[in-house]
Amino acid sequence: MSQLHLFDIPNPCLGICQTGDKGYCIGCFRKREERFGWQNLEDAQKLYVMKLCEQRKKRALKKAQEQHD
Structure with a gap:
C-alpha cells in the first residue's frame, strides 16, 4: 500500500x-531518466x-573537499 x-x-x-562527469545533473544530482520521468513516478x-x-x-x-585539501 502506498x-x-x-x-x-x-x-x-x-x-x-x-x-556532470558522473552523468548526474550538477544542480539536483538526478540521472537523466529521473529528471525526464519525474512526473510519472509515484x-x-x-x-x-x-x-x-x-x-x-x-x-x-566530499570529493571536492578532498581535492581542495
Missing part, C-alpha cells in the same frame, strides 16, 4: 540542468530518488 502524502513532493530541479519513488540525490550530493561535496 503512503498518502498531504502535499505534493516538489520537483528538486534548481534550473541548472547540466550533466510518491514513494520520488522520495527514493530524492534520497539518492542527497547521497550523490554528499559524495560530490
Whole structure:
C-alpha cells in the first residue's frame, strides 16, 4: 500500500540542468531518466530518488573537499 502524502513532493530541479562527469545533473544530482520521468513516478519513488540525490550530493561535496585539501 502506498503512503498518502498531504502535499505534493516538489520537483528538486534548481534550473541548472547540466550533466556532470558522473552523468548526474550538477544542480539536483538526478540521472537523466529521473529528471525526464519525474512526473510519472509515484510518491514513494520520488522520495527514493530524492534520497539518492542527497547521497550523490554528499559524495560530490566530499570529493571536492578532498581535492581542495
